[in-house]
Amino acid sequence: MNNNLKTVDLSKTSVRKLNQTLHNLSAQTKHTHWRILEPRGAHAIACGLNLPVTVEIAGHAGYYCAGMNQLATVIIDGNTGVGVAENMMSGFVHVKGNASQSAGATGHGGLLVIDGDASARCGISMKGVDIVVKGSVGHMSAFMAQAGNLVVCGDAGDALGDSIYEARIFVRGKVKDLGSDCTEKEMRAEHLELLEKLFERAKIKLKPGEFRRYGSARQLYNFHVDHAAKY
Amino acid sequence: MSTEIKPGMRESASFDRNVINEIQRAAETGIYHIRGWGAKRHLPHFDDLVFLGASMSRYPLEGYRERCATDVHLGTRFAKKSIHLKIPITIAGMSFGALSAQAKEALGRGASETGTSTTSGDGGMTVEERHHSKTLVYQYLPSRYGMNPDDLRKADAIEIVLGQGAKPGGGGMLLGRKISDRVAAMRTLPKGIDQRSACRHPDWTGPDDLTIKIEELREITDWQKPIYVKVGASRTYYDTALAVKAGADVIVVDGMQGGTGATQDVFIEHVGIPTLPALRQAVEALQELGMHRKVQLIISGGIRSGADVAKALAMGADAVSIGTAALIALGCNSPKWQQEYEKLGTAAGFYDDYQDGKDPAGITTQDEELAARLDPVEGGRKLANYLRVLAMETQTIARACGKSHVLNLEPEDLVALTIEAAAMAKIPLAGTSWIPGVNGGL
Numbered sequence: 220m221n222n223n224l225k226t227v228d229l230s231k232t233s234v235r236k237l238n239q240t241l242h243n244l245s246a247q248t249k250h251t252h253w254r255i256l257e258p259r260g261a262h263a264i265a266c267g268l269n270l271p272v273t274v275e276i277a278g279h280a281g282y283y284c285a286g287m288n289q290l291a292t293v294i295i296d297g298n299t300g301v302g303v304a305e306n307m308m309s310g311f312v313h314v315k316g317n318a319s320q321s322a323g324a325t326g327h328g329g330l331l332v333i334d335g336d337a338s339a340r341c342g343i344s345m346k347g348v349d350i351v352v353k354g355s356v357g358h359m360s361a362f363m364a365q366a367g368n369l370v371v372c373g374d375a376g377d378a379l380g381d382s383i384y385e386a387r388i389f390v391r392g393k394v395k396d397l398g399s400d401c402t403e404k405e406m407r408a409e410h411l412e413l414l415e416k417l418f419e420r421a422k423i424k425l426k427p428g429e430f431r432r433y434g435s436a437r438q439l440y441n442f443h444v445d446h447a448a449k450y
Numbered sequence: 451m452s453t454e455i456k457p458g459m460r461e462s463a464s465f466d467r468n469v470i471n472e473i474q475r476a477a478e479t480g481i482y483h484i485r486g487w488g489a490k491r492h493l494p495h496f497d498d499l500v501f502l503g504a505s506m507s508r509y510p511l512e513g514y515r516e517r518c519a520t521d522v523h524l525g526t527r528f529a530k531k532s533i534h535l536k537i538p539i540t541i542a543g544m545s546f547g548a549l550s551a552q553a554k555e556a557l558g559r560g561a562s563e564t565g566t567s568t569t570s571g572d573g574g575m576t577v578e579e580r581h582h583s584k585t586l587v588y589q590y591l592p593s594r595y596g597m598n599p600d601d602l603r604k605a606d607a608i609e610i611v612l613g614q615g616a617k618p619g620g621g622g623m624l625l626g627r628k629i630s631d632r633v634a635a636m637r638t639l640p641k642g643i644d645q646r647s648a649c650r651h652p653d654w655t656g657p658d659d660l661t662i663k664i665e666e667l668r669e670i671t672d673w674q675k676p677i678y679v680k681v682g683a684s685r686t687y688y689d690t691a692l693a694v695k696a697g698a699d700v701i702v703v704d705g706m707q708g709g710t711g712a713t714q715d716v717f718i719e720h721v722g723i724p725t726l727p728a729l730r731q732a733v734e735a736l737q738e739l740g741m742h743r744k745v746q747l748i749i750s751g752g753i754r755s756g757a758d759v760a761k762a763l764a765m766g767a768d769a770v771s772i773g774t775a776a777l778i779a780l781g782c783n784s785p786k787w788q789q790e791y792e793k794l795g796t797a798a799g800f801y802d803d804y805q806d807g808k809d810p811a812g813i814t815t816q817d818e819e820l821a822a823r824l825d826p827v828e829g830g831r832k833l834a835n836y837l838r839v840l841a842m843e844t845q846t847i848a849r850a851c852g853k854s855h856v857l858n859l860e861p862e863d864l865v866a867l868t869i870e871a872a873a874m875a876k877i878p879l880a881g882t883s884w885i886p887g888v889n890g891g892l
Contacts, residue, residue, distance in 0.1 A: 234669065235669065238669045266670050267599055286666050287602070301662075302666075320653070324653040327638070340653075344593070363648060366638050384639055385640060440644065442481070442644050
């Protein structure tokens with residue numbers, strides 16, 4: 220029996236009370252492991268956490284689950300709504316099902332792993348987060364992505380990496396279409412090594428050599444009239 | 451060089467010298483005209499309204515003797531910690547990047563000295579800004595540059611920005627020449643590239659999503675902070691109603707006279723509606739929902755004087771916000787820099803090339819040498835002086851209308867000087883009871 224485990228049933232407790240309880244934890248807390256029952260698709264579960272605690276959600280979560288996460292580990296044993304782990308700063312968020320739109324949007328750091336598929340705009344405007352999607356991603360994923368790594372083990376939809384800056388995209392399957400200023404790039408040794416480490420953190424066994432790398436062609440970094448047709 | 455216009459020389463109204471210059475500039479460069487500032491064309495504005503003042507049936511208050519309060523509470527709807535300002539004049543969001551660190555510090559100093567708030571901007575919160583701003587509103591923008599939960603918790607309020615008056619629906623840009631090492635690092639982008647700020651939020655669209663987004667921000671900050679929602683003036687009636695429905699504590703409406711750091715001229719002059727009708731629409735929406743004064747309204751876009759402040763409050767705003775006027779108070783477009791403006795091909799009173807980063811006054815620049823010209827302490831003092839003048843002017847008018855609090859000013863105190871202003875503000879034309887579109891003829 221884990222004495223550090225606390226259980227909260229969201230059919231009996233509000234999200235507000237749960238989040239306040241988690242926010243009130245001190246750095247010395249003994250309650251480092253939380254299990255959330257009956258989430259029933261509620262929004263904003265476990266958002267704004269800033270301690271290295273583990274929160275397991277037993278079921279589907281709504282919008283912005285684990286939003287702006289810092290240090291915490293949040294595991295969702297189900298699907299998630301829009302913006303899971305949006306703007307996460309650090310820590311680990313693991314979706315065992317599928318994720319809706321804008322998963323990991325604007326994330327600055329940490330690791331987001333999605334076992335299933337992620338819908339449109341996965342990793343939009345990402346700023347340093349690492350995202351590993353074991354399934355496929357929808358259209359406009361990594362749109363205006365600034366930094367970090369998006370790894371797609373399945374396929375990618377339309378306009379992948381549109382207007383991308385310095386983020387890296389790795390895709391194992393098919394890419395339907397690349398967005399403006401996104402181009403395929405050489406997989407060098409450093410990228411294979413980077414993927415190796417990411418797979419280790421995400422606990423997946425795949426060969427980095429099976430992936431192709433995409434990134435910015437850097438042709439649109441400064442506006443020039445000759446490029447107007449590409450915008 | 452000015453041209454002497456002699457008899458027989460007739461300038462075209464459609465193709466005047468400015469239009470000719472723009473056509474030829476476009477033909478030379480192949481790129482649209484990007485500039486700062488707000489709309490420069492003549493628009494119906496607060497100048498087209500006047501106060502009636504006291505009369506036989508209205509008793510004035512004694513100037514400088516009888517009390518006329520100016521304080522305002524913002525964010526009283528849901529937030530645990532609402533904001534109490536000493537004057538109903540706030541400083542609008544302007545980014546570090548668009549402005550120098552010295553300018554941001556000066557804005558914080560001036561606002562704090564007079565008991566009002568400043569607002570961050572695209573690019574995140576700087577240490578100087580937080581340190582020198584007693585009350586700081588932290589903007590939550592589509593780009594999310596520099597956004598992080600620590601700064602969110604340090605803020606006194608959060609402003610979700612959907613748009614601004616100079617460019618509703620337009621996002622933003624910060625040209626590469628203004629991207630210093632510090633600006634680049636704060637925005638997680640390479641130095642020197644043209645930085646595009648997205649026009650849509652990356653993880654929500656529409657009012658239903660906004661409701662959930664507001665809930666998330668409240669959860670992250672434990673329902674402590676007031677949540678503002680800022681819109682550029684366009685479909686203001688509906689935007690206000692939807693923002694209220696989504697759970698906003700405060701609505702910020704920015705009219706098309708509102709300034710920008712860098713936007714296409716065609717956007718500034720041709721998209722959005724003036725402050726005057728936008729304010730009236732926002733107030734109507736709040737009144738129809740029974741939320742007027744419960745959800746506070748801040749109006750911005752072309753506020754210059756205490757008369758403008760008083761008229762905005764009389765029409766139903768709870769506070770105003772200033773941006774361009776605050777920069778002018780710091781020294782933007784000062785004749786002191788005339789020679790340097792001339793080197794840039796312009797003159798004091800005309801300078802609007804904020805996008806270039808060559809501001810002689812050291813305000814809209816990231817050039818260290820230029821920025822050092824602005825003393826934040828002196829700038830803060832000038833801004834504080836200006837804010838006090840605005841507040842005193844507002845009080846002067848309020849007392850003349852017999853009000854013991856500036857928020858007691860009301861539409862009944864106003865009349866319009868033009869039919870356009872009467873129609874847009876729904877204020878009767880002076881000397882008549884006629885409000886075009888509301889009641890019958892003269």
